Amino acid sequence: MLQLKYYSCNLAFEYPFETAHGRKTHQPTLITSLGLGNHTGYGEAPAINYYNISVAEMIESLEGKRGMIERYALNDPQRFWHFLHHLIPGQYFLTAALDIAGWDLWAKLSRKPLYQLLGLKWENIPLTDYTLGIDTPEKWKAKMDAHPWPIYKVKVGRPEDIDLLRAIRANTTAIIRIDVNEGWTFDETKALLPELKQLNISLIEQPLPKEEYEAMKELKAISPIPFFADESCRTEDEVKKSADGFHGINIKLTKCGGITPALRMIKEARTLGLKVMMGSMNESTVGTAAIANLLPLLDEVDADGPLLLKEDVAEGLTYENGIIKLSGGNGLGVRFKG
Numbered sequence: 001m002l003q004l005k006y007y008s009c010n011l012a013f014e015y016p017f018e019t020a021h022g023r024k025t026h027q028p029t030l031i032t033s034l035g036l037g038n039h040t041g042y043g044e045a046p047a048i049n050y051y052n053i054s055v056a057e058m059i060e061s062l063e064g065k066r067g068m069i070e071r072y073a074l075n076d077p078q079r080f081w082h083f084l085h086h087l088i089p090g091q092y093f094l095t096a097a098l099d100i101a102g103w104d105l106w107a108k109l110s111r112k113p114l115y116q117l118l119g120l121k122w123e124n125i126p127l128t129d130y131t132l133g134i135d136t137p138e139k140w141k142a143k144m145d146a147h148p149w150p151i152y153k154v155k156v157g158r159p160e161d162i163d164l165l166r167a168i169r170a171n172t173t174a175i176i177r178i179d180v181n182e183g184w185t186f187d188e189t190k191a192l193l194p195e196l197k198q199l200n201i202s203l204i205e206q207p208l209p210k211e212e213y214e215a216m217k218e219l220k221a222i223s224p225i226p227f228f229a230d231e232s233c234r235t236e237d238e239v240k241k242s243a244d245g246f247h248g249i250n251i252k253l254t255k256c257g258g259i260t261p262a263l264r265m266i267k268e269a270r271t272l273g274l275k276v277m278m279g280s281m282n283e284s285t286v287g288t289a290a291i292a293n294l295l296p297l298l299d300e301v302d303a304d305g306p307l308l309l310k311e312d313v314a315e316g317l318t319y320e321n322g323i324i325k326l327s328g329g330n331g332l333g334v335r336f337k338g
Contacts, residue, residue, distance in 0.1 A: 002036055002069065002074060003036070004035075005035070007031040007338070012309065014308060017133040019133060019134060019157065020134070027047075029284060029287075030059065031097075033336070036109065040336075041104030041105025042101055042286050042332065043104065043290070044286040045093040045254050046283055051255075061088055061091060077259070092234075092235065092257040095257040095258055096257050099260050100258055103259050107330055108331040110330075111330055114332055115326075118263075120296040126300055127322030127323060129301075131153045131308060132153070137167035141171050144171060150175060151174060152176050165201070175202050177204070177205070180206055186212070189204075196225055202225070202226075204223075204226070205228045205250055206231050206232060213241060213242075216232070220244070220246065220247065226275065227245070227248075228275070229245070232245070233250070234255040239265050240268070248276060248300070249277065275300065276298050282308060283305040285306045286314045286332070289316060289317055289334045292326060293332060313338075314337055316335055
């Protein structure tokens with residue numbers, strides 16, 4: 001019988017973190033654990049207010065379904081996901097936390113790191129970026145001086161942020177990618193593309209509101225910079241819809257429901273000729289390790305959650321100039337501090 005536990009955490013950022021969706025100083029998150037015998041698997045779901053997800057609501061759902069979850073006979077993580085998908089329909093964040101814990105536990109029972117359980121070789125590993133939230137040029141420079149990195153992901157949300165990008169480019173030769181979080185219009189994006197190319201921006205995430213698929217098709221046809229879908233490609237049914245307007249997709253484990261659907265999304269994206277990125281939702285080391293174990297499948301990655309936090313709840317990942325290293329332990333390879 002599974003033993004279900006959970007932990008509510010409110011993790012402070014090193015710097016206040018601002019995107020087009022708002023500003024925050026802490027990241028609330030739910031850590032789940034599934035125990036079986038001497039082994040325990042861990043998962044994570046950060047609470048994101050603009051998706052109307054709270055830790056309290058996830059805990060309420062967990063308690064309501066505790067008996068059925070604990071009685072589940074875990075014999076295959078993918079089947080466990082299907083069980084959860086029907087048990088708590090539409091609750092992708094909570095499903096992700098339990099799905100990740102299920103995979104972690106199953107890999108530990110199998111005495112393998114998760115990536116090996118998935119049949120992956122630790123090779124062709126992309127570098128992770130370091131994210132700069134919306135800020136002033138002076139504060140951006142201070143952050144970059146404190147965190148020299150080969151790739152920066154810069155959050156923008158207004159057309160006038162091009163001035164901030166000029167300031168960043170003046171201070172670094174590093175790769176710069178930008179995440180607009182639906183903050184621009186079609187005309188604004190089209191007008192900015194030539195200068196963004198001059199600034200050597202490597203990719204652009206979600207410039208337009210998620211519903212504007214037709215407008216994205218027009219932009220893709222003229223853009224010298226690849227577009228990656230984020231808000232437009234949250235779940236499996238949106239991968240195919242994204243193919244005409246984007247060059248790639250950015251998969252978030254919490255948005256799609258965990259590792260199980262993410263693997264299917266990656267497979268479908270490849271058949272459609274899309275690049276694949278996986279992104280952070282400011283997870284601690286627990287959730288980030290789930291991303292890290294999938295690195296051999298990815299072209300790009302944004303897995304810097306632990307780097308942005310002042311405090312963490314687990315250990316097992318190390319970062320060195322964009323390179324993520326796993327601990328070598330079984331499962332996710334992390335130790336939860338409790």
